[in-house]
Amino acid sequence: MNSKANPLDAMVEAQALSWVIRMQRADFAEWDALTDWMDADPRHADSFNRLSLQDAEVASMLAVPSLPVPPSPVLAELREDTPRAAAPAERSSGTRPWMRIAASILLPVALAGGWLAHTFRSHPAPLRVTVLQTGPGERRDITLADGTRVALAGATSLAVDADGRHVRLLNGRAMFTVVHDPHHPFRVDLGDATVTDIGTVFDLYRWGARADVALSSGAALLTAGGQRIALRPGQRVRIDGHSVGQPQSFPIEDIGGWRRGSLTYTDATLAAIVNDLQAATGAPIRANQDVANQHFAGSIQISGDAEQTLAGVAPLLGVSVRRDGVVWELVSPGQKDRR
Structure with missing residues (x-):
């Protein structure tokens, strides 16, 4: 050493x-x-x-x-x-x-x-x-x-x-x-x-x-x-x-x-939502550049760990989720298995 x-x-x-x-x-x-x-x-x-x-x-x-x-x-x-x-x-x-x-x-x-x-x-x-x-x-x-x-x-x-x-x-x-x-x-x-x-x-x-x-x-x-x-x-x-x-x-x-695990948005980009997801779950999460500027209005629920939360959140946001090492990434539908 x-x-x-x-x-x-x-x-x-x-x-x-x-x-x-x-x-x-x-x-x-x-x-x-x-x-x-x-x-x-x-x-x-x-x-x-x-x-x-x-x-x-x-x-x-x-x-x-x-x-x-x-x-x-x-x-x-x-x-x-x-x-x-x-x-x-x-x-x-x-x-x-x-x-x-x-x-x-x-x-x-x-x-x-x-x-x-x-x-x-x-x-x-x-x-x-x-x-x-x-x-x-x-x-x-x-x-x-x-x-x-x-x-x-x-x-x-x-x-x-x-x-x-x-x-x-x-x-x-x-x-x-x-x-x-x-x-x-x-x-x-x-x-x-x-x-x-x-x-x-x-x-x-x-x-x-x-x-x-x-x-x-x-x-x-x-x-x-x-x-x-x-x-x-x-x-x-x-x-x-x-x-x-x-x-x-x-x-x-x-x-x-958020104290009950509920996050509500009137007009937020996925990049901003990812910040909240990271803060709530403690896991490294990012939004692919293809979806980062997409907008969302509605409520999402933090439930369990990052994997469980993203499984429920991704369909609401209109994205797929893939894992790159320890990082979870939100991507366009169909991009999940592409690198």
Whole structure:
């Protein structure tokens, strides 16, 4: 076995450490850039999550003593309502699987030496951020300190500020049942868009520049693209980059249906649906270029593993399914046995 350090891995570690430290700054606003970096390579998120989880390890990497750090007020009262599965065995490299729920990012303020110490001296009151993550095929139900409940779908990343009333959906899907506080509104950022609670149950989806906001009960205010849109129950708004659609009717019973394994679409490409299938099943799935841009409207059901789910979903989508190694591929009918 080659014991020499991989220069690329070392570079990734350095970049991840830089992100972890920059996130402590009160004026940190590079959430989109952080999400893009994490999505670019699984090793990025792996390193970021590991360093976020291990503040003591970070301190030792900087060759300074670990200082006592008070627990996060968010984590101190945050309850994980979904029983956690046993953690997979560690790889020999010491890295963890890249998607898992992460603990609070708490780094010592008084770091000695170098530009890292200068960064912290410039911001003596670090911002404590809790990063919650799920892996593909994994779901979690979380209760925040104020009683707000959050259901996380697979492959979802959510950053929660120290006060627990301001969160950022970095990617994925989450449903919020918010405890209303008129003096301290609950806000969720999706890139440049913000949803503000007015006593609400709402479902959010974000993947890159695309986002969906759907309201199940109560009221919410969406601020996006220079617009302020008051949402009523049974309405959904789609955001695509700087383009913000008008509120559309959406069946209330289908909002958050993913928690029951049901995904409902009004007009989605198969490429977008494949992202949801991967997140829900945890299996690598792709759409062949011949079918990726086909559109679908209707509901599909996640039932069992990827093989069982795709067997039921493929006829509804008008495609066939073939397997290429560990990857499932949606193809045009008749292409199943062709390579």
